[in-house]
Amino acid sequence: MxxxxxxxxxxxxxxxxxxxxxxxxxxxxxxxxxxxxxxxxxxxxxxxxxxxxxxxxxxxxxxxxxxxxxxxxxxxxxxxxxxxxxxxxxxxxxxxxxxxxxxxxxxxxxxxxxxxxxxxxxxxxxxxxxxxxxxxxxxxREQGERSGPIVMGVDGSSAGAGAVDFAFTEAALREAGLVALHAWTNWNAPMPEPQDVTMPYANGLESMAAQEERLLSQALAGYQETYPDVSVKREVVHGGTREALIEASRKAQLLVVGARGRGGFAGLLLGSVSQAMLHHAHCPVAVVRNPDNSR
The missing domain is CATH 3.40.50.620 (HUPs)
Known part of the structure; x- marks a missing residue:
């Protein structure tokens, strides 16, 4: 059909x-x-x-x-x-x-x-x-950079899986590169157990950073094989998600986000990050809800 x-x-x-x-x-x-x-x-x-x-x-x-x-x-x-x-x-x-x-x-x-x-x-x-x-x-919203990449916000949540699917499909259709951006802070990432009790905070940050790198890799697992012609750049940013995505949107032709992420409150259909992108991104914004949450 x-x-x-x-x-x-x-x-x-x-x-x-x-x-x-x-x-x-x-x-x-x-x-x-x-x-x-x-x-x-x-x-x-x-x-x-x-x-x-x-x-x-x-x-x-x-x-x-x-x-x-x-x-x-x-x-x-x-x-x-x-x-x-x-x-x-x-x-x-x-x-x-x-x-x-x-x-x-x-x-x-x-x-x-x-x-x-x-x-x-x-x-x-x-x-x-x-x-x-x-x-x-x-x-x-704004036109966006025609030759720029598609920027995808990735938070590793099940609610954001639909956005990953959409972004890869869109990149393949447009023959565009894809930037998979994951931002984290000390407040939205779980603190792992320190390996060195003499420097718990420093080791905690290193472990948190490694954990967030793994989270991004897990969210993208299998997609490169399915979309071998899509060039993917992975970015893990220690900082605010809104600020990182808005800045990345300046050079993008499209920004893709999930309707809700792992920090959302139960019952909200549209999270604060996706709302912020609708108001402040410098390119068109695609908001993708998971099929399970679209009824």
Missing amino acids: RGLVVVGVDGSASSLAAVEAAVREARWRGAGLRLVHAFIWPAMHVPLGRSQLGPPEGGMRNMVERLLTEAEERARSMAPEVEISRAVVTGDALTVLEAQSRAAELLVVGSRGMGGFVGLMVGSTAVHLAAHGRCPVLVV
């Missing part, structure tokens, strides 16, 4: 950037592209046709058709071989796009839409979908 990439379209500059990213993803994956507009006005009983005193092309329904046509024309100019469909679905963007994500292999949205508040770096729709989408969600 052919895959499907879904992109939210609302006419904003951010959503048009998302359309461009989505058509590239569809082309790389050999998937179809669906342009979706959440049409809230019928539910609010707003007149949809043109006013009798207005121009023939006026009215809410005609406006929606125009913005979808603009999005489709842009997508076709980039990849005429991609099969494109359009859907206008009554409802709010959160509900409509979450439902659409059930049939998609990737959902793409802009960082802010027409309803965004001035001063917000990422709109509530993007954050909500990153937490609740039933497939990986790509949030298009």
Whole structure:
């Protein structure tokens, strides 16, 4: 069965950037592209046709058709071989796009839409979908470095395994290098037993560093054999995860993170690190939830 990439379209500059990213993803994956507009006005009983005193092309329904046509024309100019469909679905963007994500292999949205508040770096729709989408969600922020690597945040948790799968697949599709970055501090890593009681703290740090190196190796085990053409650079950083990933994103074409990591609180669908990346990364961000946590 052919895959499907879904992109939210609302006419904003951010959503048009998302359309461009989505058509590239569809082309790389050999998937179809669906342009979706959440049409809230019928539910609010707003007149949809043109006013009798207005121009023939006026009215809410005609406006929606125009913005979808603009999005489709842009997508076709980039990849005429991609099969494109359009859907206008009554409802709010959160509900409509979450439902659409059930049939998609990737959902793409802009960082802010027409309803965004001035001063917000990422709109509530993007954050909500990153937490609740039933497939990986790509949030298009800044353009990113086209020739840069894909940066993947790795914390070794079972919740982050889906992000590792996605990042390797994406690197193979894009023919890009992959940076597997793992950051740790004295507070988020378990303290091993010291080998030398005369210098317990120093030996503890050395053992912790070695343990974190092993954690990264275990998280990547087997992937190099599955993706032999993907060049992988491993980075273990003693420092804050947010700061390390934001800095790495400056030279990346894509940043991939799990929805939740090993430091998350039970019940949270979106962890603090992934939220920080949505707000502050310097490139598009893909948030990946594990299939077991996507229902």
